[in-house]
Amino acid sequence: xxxxxxxxxxxxxxxxxxxxxxxxxxxxxxxxxxxxxxxxxxxxxxxxxxxxxxxxxxxxxxxxxxxxxxxxxxxxxxxxxxxxxxxxxxxxxxxxxxxxxxxxxxxxxxxxxxxxxxxxxxxxxxxxxxxxxxxxxxxxxxxxxxxxxxxxxxxxxxxxxxxxxxxxxx
Numbered sequence: 024x025x026x027x028x029x030x031x032x033x034x035x036x037x038x039x040x041x042x043x044x045x046x047x048x049x050x051x052x053x054x055x056x057x058x059x060x061x062x063x064x065x066x067x068x069x070x071x072x073x074x075x076x077x078x079x080x081x082x083x084x085x086x087x088x089x090x091x092x093x094x095x096x097x098x099x100x101x102x103x104x105x106x107x108x109x110x111x112x113x114x115x116x117x118x119x120x121x122x123x124x125x126x127x128x129x130x131x132x133x134x135x136x137x138x139x140x141x142x143x144x145x146x147x148x149x150x151x152x153x154x155x156x157x158x159x160x161x162x163x164x165x166x167x168x169x170x171x172x173x174x175x176x177x178x179x180x181x182x183x184x185x186x187x188x189x190x191x192x193x
Contacts, residue, residue, distance in 0.1 A: 029122040033170035035113045042153040043165040044109040052191055054102055061095070120166065122175055129164055138164040147186040148179045155179060156190070 035043055045051050065088075072079060080088070118137070119130045126141035140159035149156040154165045157179065168176070180187065 027122075027124055029172070029175075031120040031122070031170070031172055031175075032117065033120065033167060034117050035167055039153045039167040039169070040110045040113045041106070042151055043113050043167075044106045046154065046156055046163075046165045047113075048102070048105055048109055050102055050106065054099055058095070058099070120171060120175070122172070127175070129166075138162070140164075142178065142182060143184065145179075145182055145185045147188055148182065149188045149190045151190045 069079075071077070079085075116131055119133050121128045121130065126139065126144070128136060128140075129138040131137050138161060140157065140161055144159040144161075145157055146160075147158040149158070150168075152168075154167055155171070155176070156163055156165045179185075
């Protein structure tokens, strides 16, 4: 029986590259959520101190809080820089998705194998607004939603052995 092979060439751009960069760096939307919860905790703490007429922290403790906030801000700048560098690297890639009957492969410049997985090996498909992140024993790979064929997306959506997880990486 002949095997059906379909090839789709694409490259990442704009929001897709940003989402894939967040995926590859491993930050997702964690810095934003963490910042929100840290600020929320500080405000609640101050509110409780004011409501129950408790003394405010000492000057030394406020200095420690300030140093911690400064380190967090520097860390956020580093993450933003790392995301920007990764995004620019991703935009330069020319990728080819090769669909087969039993699985798929992703090549860079049609010669370098970047990823290969059988449909039965896929453990999870994380669906975002701009990308699908596919997990299998070989690792994880992100594919842009708009540039992969709809038949391939339907195959991924209908996999019985894989968890279907909605995600937001932005």
